[in-house]
Amino acid sequence: MLKANNKVLVTISAIVLFFLIAPLIMVIITAFGTDATIAFPIHGFTLHWFANVFAQPDFVAGFKMSLIIALAASLLALVIGVPLVYALTRYNVHHQAWFQTLFLSPTFIPEIVIGFALYQGLVITVQLPLLLTLLIGHFLLCLPYVVRLVTASMVLMDEHIEEAAWVYGSSRLKAFLTVTIPNIRASLVAAFMLCFINSFNNIPISLFLNGPDLSMLPTAILNYLQNNYDPTVSAISVLLMLFTAAMMLLVEKGLGLKALNEM
Amino acid sequence: MKNRSAFLLLLPGVLAICLFLFFPLLQTIWPTLGGSGYSHFLHSGYNRNVLGRTLLIAVITTALALGLGLPLALWIARQKASVKSLLSVVILFPILTNAVVRNFTWIIILGKDGVLNKVLLGLHLTQHPVTLLYTNAAIVIGSVYLFLPIMVTSLIGSVDELNIEVEEAAAVLGAKPWTTLTKVIIPQLTTGILTGSILVFAGAMTAYTTPQLLGGNRHLVMSTLIYQQAMTLGDWNQASVVAVVLIIMTVIVMGLMRLVTRWLDRRPANA
Incomplete structure (x- = not known):
């Protein structure tokens, strides 16, 4: 029997956990060093690099842009995704599996290819504005999360509750808004959070879709990193980790983190 | 009305x-058909190298993520509920943290003046700094770091369903831990192992940030090759060809996953 205190199992697990955590802790430490380049162990202590993060216009503008795009793309994915999931789970749609695959199809295409194709097909050929195309790309990234999570909870929800509302004279729309939505609320929030985090963190889709006045935070950091090697990147890493932790805390308070494991 | x-x-x-x-994808794929783009791509030894490197990195990354992730998943599943939820936070946190941040940590560790080189020089294991960053190995390490948590999450689902009594039965019948692992535990985890492996494989094969930051310009993979062809060399047609080849590779991998899961679902429970 393989026990929890099996020496080999414990040793490997400890090493793997160290491998997962230690690098992140090390980055946090390097953000406070006084040397002009990243050094570990650090010398001295300063908060200068955090101030320097906010002195980078690309980072500040990128953060705002990433926030806006992530919010807009997540909402758009819900607005388009929830009705189609409703149709697929509550109506007798022909070729249901085929539709399901269609709506999950963005996951079959490598993200960098989506960004590349959108740039070629929409920006160059159709002359769509860059910002709109960026939003479309992030919407494509988000839609499959909505389809998967909301479908799962619509299937689990008892259809009879909705039917009861219709019997008592409620319209289909009113029943959906007042009965169905509250019942699938948890999956809607979880889908929104997953969309938001993944859009906010995404690089490959935004890669081709940036211009002189349009840069997302991750691509801005990537650009900065290609020309500089100073603890500013460590400092913004710390801020991004705090951001992740805040998001996790928010989900934990609302739903429990298990909701995010259903990716 | 209903319809x-x-x-x-x-x-x-x-x-x-x-x-x-679909429209943008067609716009990308259509001009590559009929021309000499694909034969040109496959005739170039450089491109075949990139293709091979991409697949090799994906294979090694998947194998390492599985080898490291399985023991951790087994160990986590055997902990008390409180420890378990703490550990699941530790696993989830990296997944939700920006990939730039996670790759950046390895620049600090593997760089010429990096942490690892300082340790090696300090222990007199080497006289001169070793080139670790901007190598294939660096891409593999970064990819394993990036995808290991996803492997562990996929495995924990299956590990939680394991029936501990079957292991006890094996122990009563005299099986050693290693035999229990290979003959009793792993066969019950096929679904989790396959799902995790294919997720990691597809992810590692198409990732951009890791090869870009840790591989440098001399160790291109398919995704960084697309970017280089389009943005640096301005050869949009060749970039499209590379993109289509990468799509085909992904579709094959994802199709394989569907086949395997369907096959596993149909399999009788006691097989």
């Missing part, structure tokens, strides 16, 4: 996918 509502509810989604995904 009409369903149609109206599905319409925005269908239109969005067709106009915003």
Whole structure:
């Protein structure tokens, strides 16, 4: 029997956990060093690099842009995704599996290819504005999360509750808004959070879709990193980790983190 | 009437996918057909190298993530509920943290003046700094770091369903831990192992940030090759060819995953 205190199992697990955590802790430490380049162990202590993060216009503008795009793309994915999931789970749609695959199809295409194709097909050929195309790309990234999570909870929800509302004279729309939505609320929030985090963190889709006045935070950091090697990147890493932790805390308070494991 | 509502509810989604995904993809794929793009791609030894590197990195990354992730998943599943939820936070945190941040940590560790080189020099294991960054190995390490948590999450689902009594039975019958692992535990985890492996494989094969930051310009993979062909060399047609080859590779991997899961679902429970 393989026990929890099996020496080999414990040793490997400890090493793997160290491998997962230690690098992140090390980055946090390097953000406070006084040397002009990243050094570990650090010398001295300063908060200068955090101030320097906010002195980078690309980072500040990128953060705002990433926030806006992530919010807009997540909402758009819900607005388009929830009705189609409703149709697929509550109506007798022909070729249901085929539709399901269609709506999950963005996951079959490598993200960098989506960004590349959108740039070629929409920006160059159709002359769509860059910002709109960026939003479309992030919407494509988000839609499959909505389809998967909301479908799962619509299937689990008892259809009879909705039917009861219709019997008592409620319209289909009113029943959906007042009965169905509250019942699938948890999956809607979880889908929104997953969309938001993944859009906010995404690089490959935004890669081709940036211009002189349009840069997302991750691509801005990537650009900065290609020309500089100073603890500013460590400092913004710390801020991004705090951001992740805040998001996790928010989900934990609302739903429990298990909701995010259903990716 | 009923069909009409369903149609109206599905319409925005269908239109969005067709106009915003299929139309741009066709715009990318169409010009590459008929020309000499593909034969040109496959005849170049450089490109075949990139293709091979991409696949090799994906294979090694998947194997390492599985080898490291399985023991951790087994160990986590055997902990008390409180420890378990703490550990699941530790696993989830990296998944939700920006990939730039996670790759950046390895620049600090593997760089010429990096942490690892300082340790090696300090222990007199080497006289001169070793080139660790901007190598294939660096891409593999970064990819394992990036995808290991996803492997562990996929495995924990299956590990939680394991029936501990079967292991006890094996122990009573005299099986050593290693035999229990290979003959009793792993066969019950096929679904989790396959799902995790294919997720990691597809992810590692198409990732951009890791090879870009840790591989440098001399160790290109398919995704960084697309970017280089398009943005640095301005050869959009060749970039499209590389993109199509990468799509085909992904579709094959994802198709394989569907086949395997379907096959596992049909398999009788006691097989």
